[in-house]
Amino acid sequence: MTKLISANVSRLRKDIVFWLAMFGMTAGSVIFSYLNYQTSLRYISDPIYVEDVLFNLFPMIAFVCAAFISLHLGTEFDENTIRNKLIVGHTRTEIFFANYLTCMAASLLLLFGILIFSGVTGYYFFKVFMLEKTQLVFLILCCILCTMVFSAICVGFAMNIHKKAISVVAAGIFMLCILYLASYMEGALLEAEMTYDSVTITMDGVQYGDLVPNPAYVGGTARKVMEFIYDMLPTGQAIQMNNMSFERCLRWPWLSAVTLTIATVLGYLPFRRRDIK
Amino acid sequence: MDYILTTNALGKQYKHFKALNGLTMHVPKGAIYGFVGKNGAGKTTLIRLICGLQEPTEGGFTLYGMNNTDKNIVKARRRMGAVVETPSIYLDMTAEDNLKQQYRILGLPDFTGIDELLKMVGLEHTGKKKAKNFSLGMKQRLGIAIALAGDPDFLVLDEPTNGLDPQGIIEMRDLILKLNREHQITVLISSHILDELSRLATHYGIIDNGRMVKELSATELEAACRKCLHVEVTNTIALARVLDGMGLDYKILSQTEADIFAKVNISQLTMALAKEGCELIAVQERDESLESYFISLVGGGSND
Numbered sequence: 001m002t003k004l005i006s007a008n009v010s011r012l013r014k015d016i017v018f019w020l021a022m023f024g025m026t027a028g029s030v031i032f033s034y035l036n037y038q039t040s041l042r043y044i045s046d047p048i049y050v051e052d053v054l055f056n057l058f059p060m061i062a063f064v065c066a067a068f069i070s071l072h073l074g075t076e077f078d079e080n081t082i083r084n085k086l087i088v089g090h091t092r093t094e095i096f097f098a099n100y101l102t103c104m105a106a107s108l109l110l111l112f113g114i115l116i117f118s119g120v121t122g123y124y125f126f127k128v129f130m131l132e133k134t135q136l137v138f139l140i141l142c143c144i145l146c147t148m149v150f151s152a153i154c155v156g157f158a159m160n161i162h163k164k165a166i167s168v169v170a171a172g173i174f175m176l177c178i179l180y181l182a183s184y185m186e187g188a189l190l191e192a193e194m195t196y197d198s199v200t201i202t203m204d205g206v207q208y209g210d211l212v213p214n215p216a217y218v219g220g221t222a223r224k225v226m227e228f229i230y231d232m233l234p235t236g237q238a239i240q241m242n243n244m245s246f247e248r249c250l251r252w253p254w255l256s257a258v259t260l261t262i263a264t265v266l267g268y269l270p271f272r273r274r275d276i277k
Numbered sequence: 278m279d280y281i282l283t284t285n286a287l288g289k290q291y292k293h294f295k296a297l298n299g300l301t302m303h304v305p306k307g308a309i310y311g312f313v314g315k316n317g318a319g320k321t322t323l324i325r326l327i328c329g330l331q332e333p334t335e336g337g338f339t340l341y342g343m344n345n346t347d348k349n350i351v352k353a354r355r356r357m358g359a360v361v362e363t364p365s366i367y368l369d370m371t372a373e374d375n376l377k378q379q380y381r382i383l384g385l386p387d388f389t390g391i392d393e394l395l396k397m398v399g400l401e402h403t404g405k406k407k408a409k410n411f412s413l414g415m416k417q418r419l420g421i422a423i424a425l426a427g428d429p430d431f432l433v434l435d436e437p438t439n440g441l442d443p444q445g446i447i448e449m450r451d452l453i454l455k456l457n458r459e460h461q462i463t464v465l466i467s468s469h470i471l472d473e474l475s476r477l478a479t480h481y482g483i484i485d486n487g488r489m490v491k492e493l494s495a496t497e498l499e500a501a502c503r504k505c506l507h508v509e510v511t512n513t514i515a516l517a518r519v520l521d522g523m524g525l526d527y528k529i530l531s532q533t534e535a536d537i538f539a540k541v542n543i544s545q546l547t548m549a550l551a552k553e554g555c556e557l558i559a560v561q562e563r564d565e566s567l568e569s570y571f572i573s574l575v576g577g578g579s580n581d
Contacts, residue, residue: 002384003384007382010381011367014369014370014374075367075369079365079368080362080365081378083365084382086354087328087361087424088357088383088427089353089354275325276330276331
């Protein structure tokens with residue numbers, strides 16, 4: 001498999017899509033930090049921390065992975081070069097995992113690009129960290145695991161949908177769906193348990209009615225299940241990091257490990273049996 | 278006889294369509310094996326199976342004596358190279374970079390031999406030109422160079438002359454002959470351009486509807502293809518009387534043309550015809566080609 005990884009890395013180094021993604025993500029990190037800084041100067045009195053910008057672009061990595069991995073691996077199918085690997089005796093397992101590891105490494109490089117550039121510019125503008133060093137390291141580890149999950153999902157799509165264009169769209173739509181699902185769950189979980197039965201605005205100000213149970217509130221077992229799914233979804237973790245919401249972060253790593261395993265198995269098993277033209 | 282590849286009742290089914298139906302074939306070592314069949318006969322399917330791109334649904338094959346179900350079949354595949362349908366090349370890379378990439382896939386320690394390979398296929402002057410800007414013939418030759426990168430002794434070529442211009446076809450034929458004669462590479466070449474194949478092949482396998490119709494050597498084919506004498510006369514009724522008298526096999530084509538399937542003494546024939554008041558206008562020796570032999574075996578029409 002090392003031969004295949006060596007060949008993949010060599011191709012990755014020349015892949016213009018990868019370098020465009022890297023440039024886009026790092027430039028985006030710098031621009032985003034600067035815009036935050038400008039906003040903080042004008043409107044915000046509360047202090048802004050480095051972490052506020054550090055994880056801000058993180059959810060974007062799902063879509064960047066979807067585009068880059070589908071295009072990078074899709075080339076192997078569009079130009080039929082995957083045959084050159086099979087014909088000379090590499091097994092499908094070797095090919096799958098060589099691509100899997102290469103794309104994972106590339107996705108992590110993109111992540112480090114975001115973290116380093118966001119971190120450096122964030123520190124330059126805001127100077128103060130909110131979290132302890134160990135907490136920060138833990139969250140970066142969560143980001144790494146989450147990125148590995150995104151990458152595994154995209155590799156699964158790219159290795160099983162043998163048309164580059166369809167693979168890009170399918171992976172992008174899937175990411176959009178799990179992002180939407182995570183956003184919906186975030187909204188549902190943020191609903192207050194009690195709410196006012198009426199709110200009246202008069203000349204004297206806002207008049208609140210009686211506190212009543214909120215029908216939109218998700219409670220009991222349903223809440224626990226929803227929280228579990230929300231935390232399990234890589235997009236759910238990304239949204240929580242983006243919102244600096246770390247209440248249940250201790251379970252993120254093992255949930256990511258489970259999702260990573262599922263995504264890998266679901267990507268690998270069909271590829272092992274699929275006919276290649 | 279040593280066989281590089283043998284298939285045993287090989288079958289491949291795609292949903293409700295049987296692309297290969299109990300195909301049995303034998304590719305002898307050192308041969309140029311012409312694999313002949315109509316479009317959709319199953320030629321490419323067989324090549325995909327032996328290259329490991331797809332798995333058979335019935336039967337099996339052996340490559341260098343290794344069964345396809347044996348885990349070590351991958352080792353046998355390291356001794357083969359193939360170009361299946363379109364050449365498998367990275368369009369955004371130069372010819373040299375494509376070969377370097379294949380060297381890495383093969384795990385070769387260095388890039389020694391790339392210049393020779395490029396020279397062998399006539400792509401040594403392509404420099405920094407990317408493969409996407411190559412002509413079809415150049416792409417085909419680069420595909421062959423990639424297939425040759427691992428120094429294989431079995432080369433599988435699927436319709437290598439498809440879309441090539443006449444010059445490209447001649448170059449491709451010369452290259453295949455060179456590889457077979459000078460490098461002792463066994464070649465399995467599928468084609469439906471029978472005339473082209475007949476200039477190369479030492480053995481033939483004729484396939485139709487996923488089944489092997491006939492396997493034979495070039496010598497056997499030559500014997501099977503009847504030579505005939507195409508004659509033009511003023512009156513074929515008189516000609517028929519003369520040929521019946523001589524006890525020869527013939528076929529009347531029109532009022533003035535006929536084919537005689539025998540060695541004929543032209544002087545005797547001319548004199549016999551003169552006695553019947555018939556003149557011999559023209560005589561032409563014709564071979565029954567691979568094409569007509571193929572048609573006689575599988576009939577006309579298409580599988581598409």
